Amino acid sequence: MTVLERLQAELGAIVSVDAAELDASRTDKSGWTADGTPLAVVRAVTVEHVQAVLRIATEHRVPVITRGAGTGLAGGACGSAGTIVLNVAGMNRILEIRPEDELAVVEPGVINQHLNDALAEHGLWFAPDPASKAISTVGGNIATNAGGLLCAKYGVTRDAVLALTVVLADGTLLRTGHRTVKGVTGYDLTALLTGSEGTLGVIVEATVRVRAIPLGTVVTVAAVFPDVTVAAGASAAITAARLRPAVMELIDPVALGIVARYLGPNGSAGLDLGDGAFLLVQTDGPDALGEAEQVADVMRAHGGDVRLSTDQESGERLLAIRRMMHPALEQHGTVLIEDVSVPRSRMKEMFEEIARISARTGVAIPVIAHAGDGNLHPNFVIPPDPHRRAEDPLVPDNVWAAADEMFRAALALGGTLTGEHGVGVLKRRWLADELGDTSFDLQRRLKAVFDPLGILNPGTMFEQ
């Protein structure tokens, strides 16, 4: 029997060879599309389904691409020629919520926001908040160690994962971690698997740490500054003043101009967005207003035109300027969102580097940043090209050249080429540059311990 026949014989109707479904599995939210067509998409609903797929894949030595909601931004979960796409989006049950232990147990396909909706009834929340949280899965958040807007204050996804159940390449079930806050028995496989992008095993259950929703109201403060250097200086001064905003987002003048035109004069929340830089802060907790007022003082001292909002409605209007950034960019073409991160103190230099790279290459690079943690998203907008043939690459060479310069600049500033999106296929060519040969070689050998046949998401993270 072929591998497809084996899958169909053992798993029946959950094995799809529908052309549209196969095609949809080749891409994600990065705009990347994998070469060729996968053999099948298996819509797993149980742990046993996942184990069966991996057993069969091991026997036939066929690669398996694990996929959730397909919201990745690095091409890390796209079905390519000859692969089995293992879709776990249907494993979407919340298995337990334990307020007294501040934990929840979920299947990997649970949407982040759905988990938060269920937790809210208990006064709890799951802190990892990637911008995609309305559509991305907890399993995908863990597989990429997703970041988001709240990380400087509330940590990255890794900090919220207590335990995992994982199907290994040969179909064996592995349990890691514990239901306790502390636990140091053996190596921290939970952390090793978090952010491993489907290359070490398939997450089929996760025990995550949840928190009490902070008391009090969220307060929003936003300001427009004359340029991005001043805005970055203001954000650094907020951290230096020992304030700890929940959210601190920065939009550079190139990006702000685009979103200002998109929103129109009624969408500017009373601010002159002009060609300035925008800094938005949200504070929470019992002293949210006091902290916000101190933030506003710092912003004013840096020459910002400040708005402070304590009611949800006007706060939402300010936040919309940040939220509408991507829809605004998408009006102009396909958006390639980059994701470098630098030490906070080097953020100003990184903005300068990006401006230089933009000037030199003639590529516009609107930037938004999670300023609290030095994570910048330089965006490349690739306009529709009527002359582009299907076989032409989506990303033109001059954009890759600019991205290459940008990655090297981030590394030179002590940064990293991906703060929260993952390596996927889009950034693997720079992996060894950042890791160095010793780490790169060690990581490949660790991968081989989990996946001796190399069938788990090959091509993601490491070139094949």
Added chain:
Amino acid sequence: MTVLERLQAELGAIVSVDAAELDASRTDKSGWTADGTPLAVVRAVTVEHVQAVLRIATEHRVPVITRGAGTGLAGGACGSAGTIVLNVAGMNRILEIRPEDELAVVEPGVINQHLNDALAEHGLWFAPDPASKAISTVGGNIATNAGGLLCAKYGVTRDAVLALTVVLADGTLLRTGHRTVKGVTGYDLTALLTGSEGTLGVIVEATVRVRAIPLGTVVTVAAVFPDVTVAAGASAAITAARLRPAVMELIDPVALGIVARYLGPNGSAGLDLGDGAFLLVQTDGPDALGEAEQVADVMRAHGGDVRLSTDQESGERLLAIRRMMHPALEQHGTVLIEDVSVPRSRMKEMFEEIARISARTGVAIPVIAHAGDGNLHPNFVIPPDPHRRAEDPLVPDNVWAAADEMFRAALALGGTLTGEHGVGVLKRRWLADELGDTSFDLQRRLKAVFDPLGILNPGTMFEQ
């Protein structure tokens, strides 16, 4: 040349064969003493020293036990027959403090408290706070993923480690992680190495995350309850009320009686310690007093006799009841501190199990617990035995039998056999029971990737 001659030829005066120094390296704060005598103690001061030791050890296939201040509680860094003890306590420089990036770079031998003293000048602190912080090293804190009193609110050591420089078994230098809050390039080797107890490599430099010291004064609330079940109920109710104490420590009646006799009537901070259970809470941050008052209300509602202190002096008197616990126990013999952790909701049951085990085995088991995170320290006090011969084991069989029952009870309650001390040699016999065969086998294979010859701290974590 013998391995000792090689070490002496290459490293000169830092290689010691002094009998007292060799002997001192055989033990740690657990009371465990390793069999036999090590070949040498090498007092490394530079990275190159560490690399030389590991190169020579690899060539000669001689085991290396890495050791800092020797404050471990699991026998995990004790020099045994035929080993080289690599002492990195002399690598004790603070290399960088970067307030704007909220990070510090240190050598492994820096004492936790020394780092905190240096950070305090910048209004910063390093959150991991094992009870040993005045004498334990940051390298040792990382090697054991040390916990402490503040973990429920401020995380474990792993959450505070951004990057490591590690010498691998063959002397190669490995760099992991980054100087940024976020970073997802490749596998999280920093987390894998944290808590690996010297079995994967030797930490020679660490980049740690530091925080702004919380604003406001610390407020202390303490109460005596009629029994441990009520006290545990009060601690659970504090968490359920969405309060987030920095410290929440619980002392059971057996332990409280011992410390009360040790402190005498003048040391009881005005409380009738009698034969009750003691719960101590500290709150911090801008609303410390408001939170403390709510904590006091919850305690009173549970029948506690409550004292609330806003001044440092009376707060210290309350805290001393907890702090003097170990000196008090040590008056009665050698103390074996166990370290189980259970989900918070099962803490009451764990106390009941311990009481049952104590009654059944006739072994007194005074318990103190980090109640905020379900981490219990049942103590076995082994009285001096004038009839004990040097070759007799320190820990009598009935104590091991009681400990064995206790570990199994913790696992049955969904807990772990070590919350913060590590496996070392003292708990390795239960390792596979907790991990299960799949994880145990995988962990051994991961160890082999880092240490193919098995020369790094053999016998720690895994039986040889």
